[in-house]
Amino acid sequence: MIEPAVRPASGASRRKPFWLFGLFVLGSLLGLAHQPIEHTFYVAARDADIAATEVRLSGWPTLQNAHFRVYYPPGQAREASWVLTSATQALPYEEQNLTEVPQHRLTIVVYSTQAAMNASVGLPADANNIGYDYNGVMDILSPEAWIGTDAEAKKAFLTQGPVPHELGHALLNLKANANYPNWFNEGVAQYEDMKVTGYQWITPTNSLTGPLYTMSQLDHSFYELPNQSLAYRQGLALVSYLETVHGEKAFQAFLGQLARGESFSTALRHVYHLSSREALFSAWQETETGR
Secondary structure, eight states: OOOOOOOOOTTOOOOOOTTHHHHHHHHHHHTOTTSOHHHHHHHHHHHHHHHHHHHHTTTSOEEEOSSEEEEOOTTOHHHHHHHHHHHHHHHHHHHHHHTOOOSSOEEEEEESSHHHHHHHTTOOTTOOOSEEEETTEEEEEOGGGTTOSSHHHHHHHHHHSSHHHHHHHHHHHHHHTTOSOHHHHHHHHHHHHHHHHOOOOOOTTOOTTSOOOOHHHHHHHGGGOSOHHHHHHHHHHHHHIIIIISOHHHHHHHHHHHHTTOOHHHHIIIIIOOSSHHHHHHHHHHHHHTO
16 A cells, blocks of 8 residues: 655645735735635735746646646646546535635646655655645655555546545635644644545554644644654544534534634634533543444
């Protein structure tokens, strides 16, 4: 089984042009007053990042359908078609579950090397990842760079590759404008991936019956925790609890609260009647121990 590498924080951003601050100001002056001002700024930043990426890659070949535009380097057309197939297969379920139907084509960029993909998001060349979602742009490492291009590689890419995971990030980002903690972001992406492909990141060191990270650790230092596979699995378990124990409609109502700018903790109280994130953690643990 191919083990996808750990994904980094999706909230980190590409380097932005100096005029972006002016866009922030313009956005506030135009006044999407029903949203908190920081969310207006975030949406402006995300839209600017997507536009800047498309300008930067305007000379690259593209492959597209009604839902996605895939940019790819010359010589990677076959790999780009796999990426488009994977995204298109995952989209219907993820749109329905996250109640987010984009009104524009989503941008995906295929990179032929790890170093080139990492450079696009300002990370060291040796950072070991096969997919990113930064501000609504999905970056995917070409399967040629990590599993090959034969029939077995294609099957593995479509069942274990990063596209459904990164699509989950992108749709959640569009839905709720990054108004959520990192563990929730990764938990949702993993949940969407699991439902689409069946894949879960299971390792010898991420059992949920052993010592766990506290909610405070997950909240405040998710991507810095030494056992990332355990942190990710706990994020998935918490999201699965919200999705399965309380049901899809409640989860969608919760996302709606986040989309309207409610804080994460406030949305937990309004929808799930949980007084805090710690209360969520305790409720999940009670469910786990009761099985």
